[in-house]
Amino acid sequence: MSGATLRMGVCAVLPDYRAAVAELPVSAASSESPRGSVVVVPGAGGWWDRALAARAEGAAAIVIADPQDLPHEAREALRTLTDIPIIVERPRLRPDLVDDAIQGRAGIPASIIAVECAAPASELNPVIRDGFGWARVFAGGPLSILAGSATAQARVALLEPRERRAGPAVTLAGNAEAGSGSGGLLRVLALGEVRSEVSVDQAAGLARLETCTEEGALVAPRRFEASARLALRRAFEACSTGGAVTDVEDFLDDCALGWDLAALVAAKDASV
Known part of the structure; x- marks a missing residue:
């Protein structure tokens, strides 16, 4: 053979x-x-x-x-x-870093998830979409938007698990910043018995994951593969x-949150 x-x-x-x-x-x-x-x-x-x-x-x-x-x-x-x-x-949502983040929590759920996004206005929507993706990862499944607001310069959303009655409180904030072509910045905190922090600077090619448990803090090895x-x-x-x-399904789930946030804000504006 x-x-x-x-x-x-x-x-x-x-x-x-x-x-x-x-x-x-x-x-x-x-x-x-x-x-x-x-x-x-x-x-x-x-x-x-x-x-x-x-x-x-x-x-x-x-x-x-x-x-x-x-x-x-x-x-x-x-x-x-x-x-x-x-x-x-x-x-901004590399599957190898996602795997490290999930394994680091060892099945322990988060109680609070906070996502912060920043990018030039023309690039903000894709960065927020990937922020929704990180929130989905730490929440353990798809999310739905409870409330939100949006302007040309900022987005704010409060989310909950789509298919479960109980789950973490999830917030996302996105802000437009000056400049162009930065690729965006992401910071995600998943808090609870285990604390996970993800920081992604796409322009610098840097992604950092720190997991804190009662045994101490562990920083995941840097991924050098492009x-x-x-x-x-x-x-x-x-x-x-x-x-x-499942890339397409996950991508569409995260896109849907952006569409839902836009629709929610448009409905509120129309009612004023």
């Missing part, structure tokens, strides 16, 4: 992903054709239409690279993509094992 390793083609134009292919010579090879390849779709503009086109051209899997806003009307189009593996690369490389490895694994990938 041959010991050769199957290399998958990767169709990508983004420099980070081309670099990731070069770093994975055993499992990845550059490809100019979407058919049978992992297709990397840049997350700017109408990325959902490009993802649909990649599937129609025979992509084996799709990586959506750092997606920006998703319009409410495009959600059903994204749902139709789940017949092939879809990896949603979210550098987010793009991690996303490709996850795509290869999904293709080879056929395992379920």
Whole structure:
């Protein structure tokens, strides 16, 4: 039996992903054709239409690279993509850091979750969406918005677990800051018997997780693997094992909170 390793083609134009292919010579090879390849779709503009086109051209899997806003009307189009593996690369919500955060709590629930987000106004919505994602992770499931307010410069939301009667109190605050292209800042506190703190500075490429228990504080090892490389490895694994990938469902859950917050604020404004 041959010991050769199957290399998958990767169709990508983004420099980070081309670099990731070069770093994975055993499992990845550059490809100019979407058919049978992992297709990397840049997350700017109408990325959902490009993802649909990649599937129609025979992509084996799709990586959506750092997606920006998703319009409410495009959600059903994204749902139709789940017949092939879809990896949603979210550098502010890396799955390896999420795993560390969950393992650090050892099943002990949080009683209070507080999320703070900051980014230039043009980038604030995606950062808040990923803040909702971290809140979902620490709450242990999907959330619903109880109350909220929003302006061009700020968002505030109070949330509760969607499917459980009891759960943590969850707050999120997002603020627009001067500048452009920073990638945003996130800080998440999950308090209770175990204290978890996550800090993400995307522009600096830094993500820090500290978990505090009665035994002391533990800082998770820094992840040096680039987010793009991690996303490709996850795509290869999904293709080879056929395992379920929940990226799209989780992404849409987090987007829905942003849509619900906007709708709630619009309804309040209309009633004034």
